[in-house]
Amino acid sequence: MKIVYSDDQRLHALRYEMSGGEPTPCFEKPSRADMVLEQVIKRNLGEVLEPKEYSIEHVTKVHDSGYIAFLENCWPAWEAEFGAANDATPEAFPMHDFRHKVPAHIKGQLGYYSFDLAVGLSAGSWQAIKSSANVALSGADIIASGERTAFSLCRPPGHHASAEQMGGYCYVNNVAVAAQHLRDKGYKKVAILDVDYHHGNGTQSIFYNRDDVFVASIHGDPDYEYPYFSGYGDETGEGAGLGCNLNIPLTLHTTDWVVYKEALQRCIAAIKEFDCDVLLISLGLDTFENDPISSFKLKSENFTEMGKLIESMQLSTLFVFEGGYAVEDLGVNTANVLLGFQE
């Protein structure tokens, strides 16, 4: 399969995130993608291509244009006032009853447009964010050109980003941008299957009212796990989108492949029922047993079986890289899914 990757994505490199009450070196770091790239090359997965450039309108089809302008302008505004010693980081968040007014000051905007403390911006962030979206869009175009499958090695990840909020290491929702692009290319029904350990709240939110994009996600129970405020089983879509969202929250610590596989089979059945023209996978590998921020118990060999199960749907399939923080094993686990699909 063809793989899309850009080195520009390395330009997003933050210093710290708040974890357990402590500033902690970021889990989401450039070496993650390096490890994956190394393994896909080593295991001869396929040709690695540079992304094409796409206009920003491809992104603002699923994101608020004020939010995207903020992402572009944030670092210059921050640096002008505070210098480059620290990452631009939010400090205050909207009250539950706030009026939807975007503040003028960059610190106000950082809070308005975010929902956690793990999404700063640094000098190269915007270029990397744009590049990550281009990697996803290029993958979508490979599928549109007739290939059965492709892998968009995106970084930073995207599935937590909603139409106008960054969070969970995510800024632009790469898989949503790619899904919308495939809709615009004439695919009438698109399904997204999110296998990242965390609920893909941004993807859910973007397509919640729509019946042309089905979203299924398997993740740690949000009552006890990030992102906490989204991902419950009774969130099934709204309006025209009612019935087009499927959440399968699973118990922390005890979820192994036996449990996970059953959830995956439920998603597969629902996607078959939806009868889509193309499938996108939000490919997070943080369900791995040694992931430093997660609690499922999947083993490296289980990822091969995951790939095989995804393949059994017999659909054109774009894999879009999301989370996964056990950097040593991340490349092997990612390649296992892709080779499991391919073999």
Ligand code: SP5
């Ligand atoms: C794309 C993605 O996987 N985003 C995940 C965002 C998770 N944010 C919460 C991280 C909490 C880290 N603290 C855990 C400490 C365990 N020692």
Ligand code: ZN
């Ligand atoms: Zn995750």
